Structure formats: structure tokens, C-alpha cells
Amino acid sequence: MARAPLLTFTDRGIFCPQGDFYIDPWRPVDRALITHGHSDHARYGHKAYLATHQALPVIRHRLGQINAGGIAYGEAREMNGVTVSFHPAGHVPGSAQIRVEYGGEVWVVSGDYKIEPDGLSEPFEPIACHTFISECTFGLPVFHWAPQAQIITDVATWWAANAAAGITSILGAYSFGKAQRLMAALPPLGPILTHGAVEATTAILRDQGYVLPETIRATAAITPKTHPGALIIAPPSALGSAWANRFGPTSEAFASGWMALRGIRRRRSLGTGFAISDHADWPGLNAAIRATGASRVFVTHGYTAPFRHWLEEQGYEAGIVATDYTGDDAATEPEAEA
Numbered sequence: 001m002a003r004a005p006l007l008t009f010t011d012r013g014i015f016c017p018q019g020d021f022y023i024d025p026w027r028p029v030d031r032a033l034i035t036h037g038h039s040d041h042a043r044y045g046h047k048a049y050l051a052t053h054q055a056l057p058v059i060r061h062r063l064g065q066i067n068a069g070g071i072a073y074g075e076a077r078e079m080n081g082v083t084v085s086f087h088p089a090g091h092v093p094g095s096a097q098i099r100v101e102y103g104g105e106v107w108v109v110s111g112d113y114k115i116e117p118d119g120l121s122e123p124f125e126p127i128a129c130h131t132f133i134s135e136c137t138f139g140l141p142v143f144h145w146a147p148q149a150q151i152i153t154d155v156a157t158w159w160a161a162n163a164a165a166g167i168t169s170i171l172g173a174y175s176f177g178k179a180q181r182l183m184a185a186l187p188p189l190g191p192i193l194t195h196g197a198v199e200a201t202t203a204i205l206r207d208q209g210y211v212l213p214e215t216i217r218a219t220a221a222i223t224p225k226t227h228p229g230a231l232i233i234a235p236p237s238a239l240g241s242a243w244a245n246r247f248g249p250t251s252e253a254f255a256s257g258w259m260a261l262r263g264i265r266r267r268r269s270l271g272t273g274f275a276i277s278d279h280a281d282w283p284g285l286n287a288a289i290r291a292t293g294a295s296r297v298f299v300t301h302g303y304t305a306p307f308r309h310w311l312e313e314q315g316y317e318a319g320i321v322a323t324d325y326t327g328d329d330a331a332t333e334p335e336a337e338a
Contacts, residue, residue, distance in 0.1 A: 006082075006100060006107050007133070009298075009321050014109060014133065018102055019082035023109045026324035033084065035111025036095035037062060037176060040325045050077075052086050054122070055094030057204045058176060073122065089113040090124030091278050092177030093205055099127050107131040108292060112325075114277065115284045118148060120184045120210060121177070126291030133321060134289060136299045137279040138257055139307030145257070145281045151274055152185045155255070158272060160189055162251045163229030170244050172236040172254040176201045177278050179233045182255060184212055191227045193218040195234035195243075218247070257281070289316075301325040 008015050013025030021031040028045035035041050037058035044063045051059055053070035060066065071077060073096070076085050086096035091112040098109045108129040117123040162169045173179040175197040183192055192215045194202060199217040206212050218232055224247065238244055239252050257277025280288060289297055299307050300321040311318035
């Protein structure tokens with residue numbers, strides 16, 4: 001008799017029947033294993049949470065009072081005979097892939113990931129498995145990221161040119177992960193100001209020991225005269241807003257993998273876009289999948305149909321998992337008081 005799948009796909013999330021736990025569930029459950037703190041993966045309402053020690057401070061900041069426990073990277077934990085462990089995903093600080101083993105069978109749930117080290121997040125580690133559940137937010141060949149160092153040079157050049165012209169630079173970047181990755185990598189060309197949503201998360205990560213430069217919350221008292229040549233990092237939703245306009249004259253740009261598509265830049269009326277993502281690009285997805293040695297791959301959120309077809313052409317047994325995940329590069333963030 002064939003054994004039941006180690007993980008199943010339900011209307012609440014990815015479920016392990018033997019272990020009686022869910023991974024990144026989007027509806028309330030008794031026990032939730034959480035890959036990272038972005039709002040489409042860490043949701044309110046579960047009775048108990050388990051995440052890496054590094055991920056928990058941001059998760060608690062976003063969800064409030066929750067019953068949550070921490071686990072170290074690589075630490076094995078038994079749940080009803082099922083062994084689970086968390087391994088670096090390289091997506092944002094504290095992010096993890098979750099390895100699930102029972103009866104000699106191993107599945108890995110990737111969460112969100114990228115394989116290029118960014119100097120801030122714990123670097124991605126490939127984990128050998130029989131079945132890999134992979135995100136594919138950018139699962140088309142058109143998505144091929146330039147090296148981070150090149151993008152950072154481009155951002156720095158834009159910032160320096162604006163400063164020389166007496167213009168404040170406003171860079172749209174997601175408040176957890178992308179914003180801190182950029183500020184950590186950029187050269188010290190001038191003051192870095194932050195929207196309240198960015199500053200709150202930055203303070204949490206700085207308190208955890210992540211090395212980040214000095215930043216200043218952009219309050220009403222901040223003006224181009226008080227902080228000439230500044231770079232302001234704000235959530236994408238702040239671009240073009242009344243909040244942003246008070247710092248004029250300004251030059252706005254958006255840092256996202258979607259900036260690789262000119263059509264999206266035009267629809268957002270953005271003249272400047274930097275194609276940098278915390279998700280794997282096409283080569284990264286393929287490299288990560290090969291490194292697992294898996295023969296079966298399920299793909300979720302993103303270009304699932306074409307990526308599944310591609311995997312089948314490469315000889316994999318492939319399927320699609322329907323989830324409520326959007327990927328932070330596609331999501332809108334709740335506003336914080338600026």
C-alpha cells in the first residue's frame with residue numbers, strides 16, 4: 001500500500017498529518033511553523049507559533065501578543081515522530097526553509113528565498129530532499145538579476161547626482177528586508193532618513209545585532225535644509241503621497257524585482273527603477289532546485305504554470321500548490337505613522 005504524502009495541501013495551508021502541524025498557514029490553526037516574518041507567511045490567529053530565534057522579534061512586532069517559540073538554525077525538533085528543522089533561506093533576516101523528515105522520507109518547504117548572499121540575511125543553504133516545495137515568484141526566464149554590487153552602484157550614483165542637484169532622493173523599498181539590505185550595502189554618501197514603518201523594523205533588527213548604519217526617522221521637522229543630500233527609504237505606498245511631497249524637490253525610485261519589466265515602471269509612473277529582489281530569479285530558482293537533488297517539485301505563488309511546465313520538460317515530477325502567498329515584492333504593506 002502506498003504511503004500517504006508527508007505533507008498535504010489544505011484550505012488552511014501546508015499540513016503534516018503525522019506531525020499535526022502546518023507550515024505558514026493562512027487560516028487559524030493549532031500549531032504553525034513559520035518560515036519568516038512577512039505578512040503573507042506569518043499571520044495572526046494561530047494557537048502556537050514556531051520560528052527561528054532571529055525571525056521572532058519581527059513576527060512579534062507585527063502580530064502582537066502571540067504564543068511563540070524559537071528554534072536555532074539546524075536544530076532538530078521531534079513532533080509526533082516527525083523531525084523538523086529550520087535552515088537559512090537567504091530571503092530576509094531570520095528567514096528559513098523548513099525540512100520535514102519521517103520514515104526516511106524528506107520534504108523541504110522553501111518559504112521565500114534567494115541564493116545570492118546580500119551581506120545581511122543568513123545565506124541560503126541547499127537542503128537535500130526527495131520533494132521540494134518551491135516558491136517561483138519570478139519563475140520566467142526574463143527575470144535575471146544583475147549582481148547586488150552593480151545595483152548598489154547604480155543606486156549610489158542616482159543618490160549622488162540628486163544630492164549634487166539639491167534634490168532629496170526617495171527610494172521605495174519594502175520595510176522589512178529590502179530596506180535594510182539597501183541601507184547596509186550603500187556607501188555613506190549622506191544622511192539616511194526613514195519612513196516610520198522602515199525605522200521601526202530597522203530598530204528591531206539593529207537591537208538583534210544585525211549591522212546597520214545610523215538612520216533618522218523622517219518626521220515633520222526634517223527638511224532638505226536640515227538634512228541636505230539625504231536619502232529617504234520608505235515603503236512603496238509612500239511614493240507620490242502627500243507625505244513624500246513635503247520633502248520636495250525630490251526624485252523618486254522603486255527597488256523591486258518587478259522593475260525588470262518596463263511596463264510595470266510605466267504603470268507606476270516611475271522614471272527610475274532598480275531591479276533588485278529578495279526572491280530568486282530564474283537561474284537562482286533552477287540552481288536551488290538542482291542542489292536539493294529532489295525528483296519531485298511543487299511550485300507556489302508566482303508564475304506557477306509555466307515554471308511547472310519547464311520543470312516537467314527537465315524530467316521532474318512537478319505540481320502546483322495553490323496558496324495565499326503573494327511574495328513581498330508583489331504585496332502592499334500596512335501603513336505606519338510617518
